[in-house]
Structures are given as C-alpha cells and as structure tokens.
Amino acid sequence: MDKQKMGSVPFVFPMPAAVVGADVDGKPTFMTIAYCGAVNNGPAMIAIGSNPGHHTMRGIVEHREFSVNIPSERSVEKTDFVGMVSGATHDKSAVFEVFYGGLHHAPLIAECPVNLECTVREHLKIGGKDDIVIGEITECHVDTSALTDGAPDMEKMRPLLYATGARAYWGVGRKVADAWSAGASYRD
Amino acid sequence: MDKQKMGSVPFVFPMPAAVVGADVDGKPTFMTIAYCGAVNNGPAMIAIGSNPGHHTMRGIVEHREFSVNIPSERSVEKTDFVGMVSGATHDKSAVFEVFYGGLHHAPLIAECPVNLECTVREHLKIGGKDDIVIGEITECHVDTSALTDGAPDMEKMRPLLYATGARAYWGVGRKVADAWSAGASYRD
Numbered sequence: 001m002d003k004q005k006m007g008s009v010p011f012v013f014p015m016p017a018a019v020v021g022a023d024v025d026g027k028p029t030f031m032t033i034a035y036c037g038a039v040n041n042g043p044a045m046i047a048i049g050s051n052p053g054h055h056t057m058r059g060i061v062e063h064r065e066f067s068v069n070i071p072s073e074r075s076v077e078k079t080d081f082v083g084m085v086s087g088a089t090h091d092k093s094a095v096f097e098v099f100y101g102g103l104h105h106a107p108l109i110a111e112c113p114v115n116l117e118c119t120v121r122e123h124l125k126i127g128g129k130d131d132i133v134i135g136e137i138t139e140c141h142v143d144t145s146a147l148t149d150g151a152p153d154m155e156k157m158r159p160l161l162y163a164t165g166a167r168a169y170w171g172v173g174r175k176v177a178d179a180w181s182a183g184a185s186y187r188d
Numbered sequence: 189m190d191k192q193k194m195g196s197v198p199f200v201f202p203m204p205a206a207v208v209g210a211d212v213d214g215k216p217t218f219m220t221i222a223y224c225g226a227v228n229n230g231p232a233m234i235a236i237g238s239n240p241g242h243h244t245m246r247g248i249v250e251h252r253e254f255s256v257n258i259p260s261e262r263s264v265e266k267t268d269f270v271g272m273v274s275g276a277t278h279d280k281s282a283v284f285e286v287f288y289g290g291l292h293h294a295p296l297i298a299e300c301p302v303n304l305e306c307t308v309r310e311h312l313k314i315g316g317k318d319d320i321v322i323g324e325i326t327e328c329h330v331d332t333s334a335l336t337d338g339a340p341d342m343e344k345m346r347p348l349l350y351a352t353g354a355r356a357y358w359g360v361g362r363k364v365a366d367a368w369s370a371g372a373s374y375r376d
C-alpha cells in the first residue's frame with residue numbers, strides 16, 4: 001500500500017455531471033455541476049454546492065426552486081457548454097428544449113433522461129468557496145424509454161460521470177454485481 | 189419525449205458506492221452509502237445522508253469524525269457486505285485492513301484507492317428518513333498506483349457506481365470527452 005496525501009480535495013468517485021436549472025429574469029438558465037449528491041429519502045433530498053456568484057444561483061435564491069437534470073452521453077457538448085460560459089453574458093435559454101412540471105421556476109431539460117424538480121430546504125453558507133443548497137425533490141420525471149421493469153436503466157440512460165482532477169467526462173461500463181446480494185458470498 | 193413521473197425519489201446518476209467508516213466502542217465499523225456527494229471546495233466538503241439508527245452513525249456523532257472510502261470493483265463483495273449487515277450485530281472491524289491518518293477516529297480502508305478523512309461541520313435533521321452530515325475533508329489519500337499525471341485515473345481506480353432503483357453496482361466505461369473543452373464545439 002503506497003498512498004499519496006493530496007490535502008483537502010473533493011475526491012468523490014464517481015461524481016455526476018448534472019445540469020442545474022433555474023429561472024433568472026424570466027428565462028431559464030443552466031449550469032453544470034459535479035458537486036451534487038442524493039442525501040435523504042422520504043421525502044428525497046439532494047445537496048448541491050455552487051459558488052454563489054454563478055448566474056443560476058440568482059434564480060435559486062429568488063424563487064427557491066431549481067431543477068437537476070441528468071444528461072446522457074449524447075448531450076456531452078451542451079452539458080460542457082453550459083458549464084463553460086456564464087449566464088450573465090450568454091443567454092442559455094435556447095440551448096435545450098425546456099419543459100416545466102409542477103414547479104413554476106424549475107426548468108426541465110427534455111433531452112435529459114432524468115429530471116428532478118426541487119424546492120430549497122436549506123441554503124448553507126458555512127465557509128469554503130461554495131454555498132451548499134439542499135433541495136427537496138418534489139417530482140422526478142424519467143424517459144419511459146430509459147426504464148426497464150420500472151427502474152432507470154444505466155445502459156439506456158448512459159449518464160455522464162465527471163472525473164474530477166483529470167477534468168473529463170466518462171461513461172458507464174457494465175454491471176458488476178447485484179446489491180444486497182454480492183456481499184452474501186463474503187459472509188459465507 | 190415521453191416521460192413518466194416517479195414522485196419524490198433520489199434519482200441521481202451516477203451515485204457512488206462509498207464506504208463510510210467511524211469508530212464505535214473503540215473499534216472501526218463501516219457502512220456503504222450511495223447518498224453522498226462533494227459539495228464544497230476550499231476547504232473541500234462532502235455531504236452524506238444516513239438513517240441515524242445506523243451503527244456507524246453512533247461513532248460519527250460521538251467523535252465528530254468519519255472517513256469516506258471509494259472502493260474499486262475488486263472490493264464489490266466486501267462493499268456490499270458492510271452495507272447488508274449492521275455493525276450492532278456484526279463486528280466489521282476485520283473486514284478490511286484499516287489505517288489512520290491525521291484524525292484519530294476516521295478509519296481508512298487500505299484496499300480502497302481513495303480515502304477521505306472528514307470532520308463534522310454540520311449535522312442536519314430536517315425531516316425525511318435520514319440525517320444529513322456535512323463533513324470537511326481534512327485530508328485525502330490516493331493510491332500512487334491509481335494516479336496518472338498527479339490525478340486519480342478512472343481506469344486505474346475502477347470505482348463502483350450504484351444504480352439506484354435497479355439496486356446494482358456498475359463499473360466505469362470509457363472517457364467520453366474532455367471537460368471545459370467539448371462545449372467549445374457547441375459554441376462554435
């Protein structure tokens with residue numbers, strides 16, 4: 001075992017490449033973030049981290065609503081684009097086909113196989129470069145073509161993974177094992 | 189576009205299959221969680237969600253320290269095992285070879301290519317089944333054999349992905365594109 005100390009780095013693998021949406025000045029805008037994870041159930045909640053200066057954060061603060069959209073590999077260029085440029089200087093409202101669900105200010109991306117509508121439960125400023133927003137997921141929309149036996153199918157969704165450090169997007173590979181099952185062979 | 193509404197579900201893709209460690213009653217114990225994401229930088233922070241009744245949570249509450257370990261595909265059976273059984277009834281201290289870094293109560297797993305040492309910054313009880321713990325990452329240890337040009341390499345780490353809904357572990361595939369680069373072709 002030969003380990004290297006890297007300091008205080010956010011090295012979680014895999015990270016998603018999620019596209020967060022909000023309405024700013026009456027128009028949808030988007031930003032790509034890897035600082036994002038599910039953190040609760042019943043109701044489901046999601047935590048995201050973002051610099052408060054980002055344009056999309058203005059809409060989240062104003063409306064206390066946002067979306068989290070899970071892009072597929074086929075959307076990699078648009079996903080990267082909305083993470084490269086600021087909504088303050090670039091109108092991103094036409095990058096994606098947008099629809100709305102039950103929330104009025106959580107713009108959802110049609111071409112993303114999974115869309116989460118979220119309301120802000122907590123907005124934490126606890127140091128560091130980013131604000132932490134915890135959203136309650138009020139509704140989830142999944143492409144029917146991405147479902148197998150009622151559950152989202154990795155092979156059909158082909159979500160992007162963000163490789164932090166190497167600054168690249170990766171795809172999913174193959175199924176390794178069933179959960180709540182593979183461990184039985186270790187116990188035996 | 190044909191979408192199906194799924195309700196309030198924590199459908200983030202990909203999710204990690206992270207092994208969280210803490211010391212309880214003087215011994216390391218571990219639980220596997222998918223509710224986990226990076227949420228801040230400078231210092232780096234991570235958010236996890238867990239039912240407060242889980243044995244590992246006792247140690248996190250007592251010591252306000254924990255670890256997050258990123259397992260490789262080769263550890264899938266042990267990873268699933270520590271998520272299947274409770275530390276209240278099973279001594280998990282010998283499942284993995286353990287080492288410690290700068291924190292005294294954040295047990296790190298030698299065979300995991302990435303290990304994060306964390307101190308508790310916030311412990312939120314805001315409804316839902318789970319508590320949300322936000323940890324500051326005080327140190328990160330990475331296998332030198334998993335690094336390429338100083339950054340963790342997906343191909344060398346081969347981290348597990350958790351497919352929620354389908355309840356399965358998946359592996360990473362191939363690199364799709366460079367970040368802060370692929371979007372340029374959309375802009376052009």
